[in-house]
Amino acid sequence: MEYEGADPGTVRPGGRTARVRAAVLRAAGDAMAEGGFAHLDLADIARRAEVGKTTVYRRWGSVTGLVADLLTDMAEQSLPRTETGSLLDDLKANARLVQRTLTDPRQGALFKAVIAAATCDARTAQALHRFYETRVEEWAPCVQQAVARGELPEDTDPHEVIRAVSAPLYYRFLTTDGHLDEATADRSAQAAVAAARAGVYTRRA
Amino acid sequence: MEYEGADPGTVRPGGRTARVRAAVLRAAGDAMAEGGFAHLDLADIARRAEVGKTTVYRRWGSVTGLVADLLTDMAEQSLPRTETGSLLDDLKANARLVQRTLTDPRQGALFKAVIAAATCDARTAQALHRFYETRVEEWAPCVQQAVARGELPEDTDPHEVIRAVSAPLYYRFLTTDGHLDEATADRSAQAAVAAARAGVYTRRA
DNA sequence: TCCATAACGGGACTCCTGTTCCATTTGCTG
């Protein structure tokens, strides 16, 4: 009577298991970028990954489960952050990074699909939240430095400022057909700085 | 040889056809609010609406097509706007309206599903864009009045300001698990005002 | 190196989504 509840892939995570996971996650990303969330089919992903259909169903169970795993994988690979010494420039760099990501054909489609998946399943939503939490955490220091330099009020919430930079870009990305250009990215950084300076993001406000 | 390309429901839009459309759209809204976009099944919607499954497939064809129709229907029913004479108060009212909508269990789930559907299909995305365009258009006047009063720079883009109010709320709604409260709504209004005053949303900026 | 078994892969099977056909109902027009 062993532990039968152990998820497949957790007892022997190395070798073939790891290769299969990498291939499937890659294939899932490709499929989402090409067809979007709705047309996603686990059998097709298995074919792309040159892996048995049964394996995909056994290890991930559903499309949303697979996306959740993909998101935890994405959260682990972090991107380098700039460090210019100026809050506005740092936030502009962040905004342009987001803008480039969402504008890129493959990445943009991928993010759309991932967001769609997260709205359909609680576990996937948690994975998405964690992904953005790590991204926000990575960029928070540049706000903290601005606070230390006296550019911003003492009790400014760094996370809120970083989120304020991304928010307009994602909002445009999802709810308008206007294209996201660099000027838009710069505006969102400027807006975040203006609001932060005005003390909107202080914790006690 | 008549016009065979005419979509079903367009030649005799009255009577039964209209009743069927209303029943199906209502059922679609219910289904989306309950199960989310992924578990959406046209046969189930037909059952809820007490309508033949064939009818739903013939008139709307797919889940995304149905959502697109639902969105044009939603865009037509407009909500009343406040008129307080103060930009900040107007925008706070707008922000709280959005916050209440997204927080409401049924409406919130519905919007999640609708956004998910829009990421999967170009036609549905267009319908979603038009929906937000009309909403933004409705609220733009209060920004224009603020410009007229001299509260904001001359060439401020009113649409951008309204979008700036909603953006943080939607961003939180989709990418974090933090709950949307009135304080958050007020902050987004304050941030929009601060940025607008700083001239971030002027057209030539 | 060798063994126990975790993990994979193929194929058959089931159920459900979406399509097609045709009879019936019911708007619209004269």
Add this chain to the structure above:
DNA sequence: CAGCAAATGGAACAGGAGTCCCGTTATGGA
């Protein structure tokens, strides 16, 4: 109010997504 055809609805059908079974492969530990 009468008739034509638009629109609906039921039933049968087809195709594909997801499950199950069991033999095969190869991992991790001794």
